């Protein structure tokens with residue numbers, strides 16, 4: 063293992079996005095999925111708060127950094143390497159479905175949003 067991953071080594075930083083913390087802090091922990099997790103900052107923060115987290119991205123490099131950061135922080139996340147245009151999360155399988163800053167053409171984004179919405183459990187949150 064190399065040196066510890068400091069925030070400055072990560073493209074999007076090691077801490078969670080402030081809009082995510084504002085929306086999610088009050089929610090009771092449950093099952094979460096982070097679509098387009100990048101280097102995992104939001105997924106790791108959720109896991110630290112007791113969520114059972116699946117995190118998806120097609121970047122092997124991003125997921126490797128995410129996995130390393132999670133290990134450093136002592137939390138477990140189910141990292142999945144997949145293209146969001148093909149990946150199908152379990153319908154109704156998640157109390158929180160999170161998408162933060164993924165950049166896709168509008169038709170592709172609409173497709174991902176439809177899949178994301180279908181993954182929200184009754185009473186869950188899609189952000």
Ligand SMILES: C[S@@+](CC[C@H](N)C(=O)[O-])C[C@H]1O[C@@H](n2cnc3c(N)ncnc32)[C@H](O)[C@@H]1O
Pocket residue numbers: 074079097098099100101102103104118119120121124144145146147161162163164165166
């Ligand atoms: C701007 S980053 C945001 C990362 C993270 N959500 C965050 O807020 O730190 C966008 C991420 O979406 C991923 N991504 C973009 N298109 C994707 C696709 N079709 N399938 C899977 N991941 C994708 C990229 O690899 C990148 O890690």
